Amino acid sequence: MNKENNNGQIFDSQVLSRMASFLKPHIKYFILLVSLTIGLGVLAPARPWLIQYTIDNFIVTDDMPGLNKMxxxxxxxxxxxxxxxFCHTYLSGWLGQHIVKDMRVQLYEHILKLKLKFYDNTPIGRLVTRAVSDIETLSEVFTNGVAAMLGDILQLIFIFAVMLYTDWRLTLISLSVLPVLLFSTYVFKEKIKVAFGDVRNAVSNLNTFVQEHITGMNVVQLFSAEKREQKEFQKINKEHRDANIDTVLYYSIYYPVAEVIAASGTGLLVWWGAHSVLEGYATLGTLIAFIMYINLFFRPIRMIADRFNTLQMGIVSSDRIIKLLDDKDFISNDGTYAPETIEGNVEFKHVWFAYKNDDYVLKDISFKVKHGETVALVGATGAGKSSIINLISRFYEINKGTITVNNIDVKEYDLYNLRKHIGVVLQDVFLFSSSIRENITLGDKSITDKQILDAAELVGAKSFIEKLPGGLSYEVMERGATLSVGQRQLLSFVRTMVYDPKIIILDEATSSVDSETEALIQNAISSMMQGRTSIAIAHRLATIRNANNIIVLDKGEIKESGSHDELLKQKGFYAKLYEMQYKEVENVN
Incomplete structure (x- = not known):
């Protein structure tokens, strides 16, 4: 389990400057918030001073008109x-939520642009933590952190100034316990900082574990791993519990200790102040005001430690978010070529590709697919078939060589325009928790229901869609759990065909479906390929036989290419592969 042990530095200038950049659009409101904070600091000692003035000048002298006025x-x-x-509390919360909204939108936009390679190496639960929990922590920074801490400090300054001006002796006596309180506050701050860091790590680990294992629950249950996974979850949850209990422990110790210290200061003040009043060195109003001052003075000191750690955890969260925002592992979109339509000629020229460093999974791959032709990719698992279909849409960048569409390097295309002309159907069909309509259009309002139904009819999915309760409005459960494998596959075909792509990239998926559904899928595949350039990872014998060209891959290299009959006559690599993988299927059929 990956842990991130960055507890942050409160005065990390780089992080603070980046946080300040999110504040710029709301700078007027921030200035207003600071003004309100100063106002609260000025008003804090006003009430004790007025009470002191009232007692000494109107109550003691029995001046009722003056008392009523005061x-x-x-x-x-x-x-x-x-x-x-009220204005301060509301504005700080309002400002915090607006900044959090801006940050979350920017972070999500950033995540959308990252390469698939990033997702290959990053747990989804960690990204969820960044986009939800870490950003929510920043809300606390702006709501109860920066402005609140500034207010507490200003309150301390103004109260101390008034106390010193009123009676320096009582000030020194009442604040004689301050060093002890400051020391205990420092110890608490250091302890709680580490504890909060552990809590954040535990939350991240918990999110990652829960997200991954709920998503893969069918695998867990298939291999009867429930008890093992439960034990692992209990272990991670125990770490989360223990981290939170540590924070509770430190709070449970600090606040009573702080109360005892503050009470000691009050006791010293009453003892010394009473003697001063009796001996005429101080007035009764001054003593009562000082009791109020000391309570007002010690309260923000107790709170500052908490505010400090809120700010510190905000710095930690900000640092994590900024590191994610600074990850510029994007597919470059410097191309400007954006044709309205293309013919669909595809060519690989001496392409080399590696997911990591120089560990090449494709080695010197060269082949050409003309408009309207079908190329089938065959080979054992790990041969490089999926890598080829991922590279055409530029989900990954090649290391060496060139890939062209219509004799134009794919890097010269506008990325979104390129992908608009390419329809990709993968084996693992992903459906969102939304309607059939939303799953097909992916929120594109320009696609009409007629276009959806036309595409559905083309691939043979219209009848089953119309039979669903609500038709296109039928709500699909997460990952399409309420639909069969074949239905999910047909929906993925409709999703592809509604955009009328000129190039079809197909990772056929007809396993685990009945013969009737398999026939539907095969008819859908044939309809999709009609008049389009098609590149398919071949799982079915029909695709192999009907392909204009079959490319045989092994360990990232092209071993043979040609038609089905030509390759069988060669009695080489393909003939052996066909004998092992496809001959049995042919006999069954």
């Missing part, structure tokens, strides 16, 4: 503070 002023100041507090 009560009204106190109420007005309290209402003003409540209003500013």
């Amino acid at each position: 009560v009204i002023i106190l109420i007005v100041v309290q209402l003003l503070q409540a209003l500013v507090q």
Whole structure:
């Protein structure tokens, strides 16, 4: 299980500057938020000071008119503070949510552009954590982190200034316990920082495990691995529980300790202040105001540790998000060639390709497919068939050589235009939790129901779609769980044909279906190939026999090519492969 042990640095200038870039579109609101924060800092010591003034000047002198006036002023100041507090709380939350929305949109747009190679090497659960949990942590940074911490610091400064101005002796006595509180706050901050880092790692690991194993639940159950996977889940969940319990423990220790320290300061203040009042060095109003000051002073100190760690976890989350945003492993889209239509001629010229470094899975591959022709790729597992069909659509970049469509290098095409002309049907059909219509159009509103039904009729899927409750509006469960294998395959054909591509790339999938469905799929394949350039990984004998050219691959190299009959006459690599894999199928049929 991969862990990311980056606990972050609170003053990481690079991360902070990147975070600030997301703030720029909302800078006016941020300035307003800072102004409200300053206002709260100024208003914090106002109430104790007014109470002190009221006691010493109106209550002690029994001045009822003056007392009534001060009560009204106190109420007005309290209402003003409540209003500013409301505006501050709402604006900080509003600002945080808008920034989080912008970041999440940018992150998702970035993820959409990454190469398939990135997804080959990155657990999906980790990406879910980045896009959901880590960004949600940033919401806390802007809601309860930056602005709140700034407010706490300003409150401390203003309260300390007023206390010092009012009575420096009482100030020193009441704050004599401050070093102890600061030390305990520092220890708490360091402990909770590590604990929160462990929690984030545990959440990431938990998300990854749950996402992968729910997606692959059929494999888990097929191999009766439920108990083993349950034990593994319990282990990961225990790590998550223990990490959270550590945070609970540190909070459980710190807050009572902080309360005891604050109470000690209050006790010293009352003891010294009472003597001062009795001896005439201080007034009763001053003593009562100082009791209020010290409570106001110690509360933000207790909160700052929490705010600090919220900010620190935000830095950790920001660092992870920024690293993902900085991953520029994109397929370059520098091409500008964007024809409305193409004929569909495809040619590989001395193509070399490796997923990792120089470990080539395709070696010096050269072949040509003319408009309207069908090429079948055959070979053992790992021969390089899937790699070839992935390269035509530029899902991966080749290392050496050239791939052309209509005699134009695929790199010169606008990437989206190139893929518009190429229809790909893979063995593993992925359907989303949405309607049949949405699964076929993928949200393209320009595609009409008539176009969908025409394409469905072409591949023989119209009748089964119309029989579904709601027809095109029928809601497909995740990965098409409520549909048969054959139905899912037919939908993938409709999804491809609704765009009327000129090149069809087909990884045939007729295993695990009954003979009637297999016949439907074969008819659909024949309809799709009609008048189009077709490149197919051949699983069926019919595709091999009807192909204009058969390319035999082994360990990334072309061993033979030619028609079915030509290759059988050669009695070479293909003849042996045919004897092993296809002869039995022919006898059965």
